[in-house]
Amino acid sequence: GQQVMQIPQYQHVQEGEDFTTYCNSSTTLSNIQWYKQRPGGHPVFLIQLVKSGEVKKQKRLTFQFGEAKKNSSLHITATQTTDVGTYFCAGPENTDKLIFGTGTRLQVFP
Amino acid sequence: NAGVTQTPKFQVLKTGQSMTLQCAQDMNHEYMSWYRQDPGMGLRLIHYSVGAGITDQGEVPNGYNVSRSTTEDFPLRLLSAAPSQTSVYFCASSSRTGGGEKLFFGSGTQLSVL
Numbered sequence: 001g002q003q004v005m006q007i008p009q010y011q012h013v014q015e016g017e018d019f020t021t022y023c024n025s026s027t028t029l030s031n032i033q034w035y036k037q038r039p040g041g042h043p044v045f046l047i048q049l050v051k052s053g054e055v056k057k058q059k060r061l062t063f064q065f066g067e068a069k070k071n072s073s074l075h076i077t078a079t080q081t082t083d084v085g086t087y088f089c090a091g092p093e094n095t096d097k098l099i100f101g102t103g104t105r106l107q108v109f110p
Numbered sequence: 111n112a113g114v115t116q117t118p119k120f121q122v123l124k125t126g127q128s129m130t131l132q133c134a135q136d137m138n139h140e141y142m143s144w145y146r147q148d149p150g151m152g153l154r155l156i157h158y159s160v161g162a163g164i165t166d167q168g169e170v171p172n173g174y175n176v177s178r179s180t181t182e183d184f185p186l187r188l189l190s191a192a193p194s195q196t197s198v199y200f201c202a203s204s205s206r207t208g209g210g211e212k213l214f215f216g217s218g219t220q221l222s223v224l
């Protein structure tokens with residue numbers, strides 16, 4: 001079946017530093033979604049990318065979808081303590097199954 | 111707005127016991143699913159349903175049963191719990207198919223099997 005890997009698995013940064021997580025799928029994706037899970041919480045939808053090469057921004061967060069639609073990245077500029085959590089990418093295996101990546105846990109030190 | 115409601119929040123079972131994790135949504139979503147979350151493994155799909163009366167297997171279905179008798183409810187049954195089923199379980203729903211629409215998650219059930 002489809003596999004979705006993320007790197008790094010864990011990263012800690014000083015507040016104000018940038019952070020990037022990368023997502024790679026074993027198959028071409030029709031779309032990719034990103035979720036954030038705060039410690040002790042549940043995943044919350046952030047964004048969906050559909051087009052090859054698409055770039056979307058949400059304040060300090062920049063999301064990219066690769067040209068081949070097999071990889072994606074999330075970049076956070078000038079991290080804040082509120083960015084702490086685990087970030088997941090997810091891609092559909094078919095119309096009914098959303099397969100999640102392994103996640104990147106971000107820790108921000110003040 | 112309640113969204114997706116899961117009960118219980120915490121549960122401890124002994125090996126071999128059975129139990130049902132409850133999930134209900136009030137958004138009239140057709141699609142519902144169950145994931146388990148383990149450290150370093152991300153979220154893995156157990157079972158999903160595209161509508162009342164229709165269920166199918168996900169990535170890790172063994173040891174779990176589901177049914178979907180109504181649009182609102184999607185319970186997950188463990189018939190004979192095993193320590194390997196110790197995990198955090200999340201129920202999620204979306205308005206249409208699971209692959210193209212964003213998922214709304216419940217707050218989770220932390221299950222320990224001794």
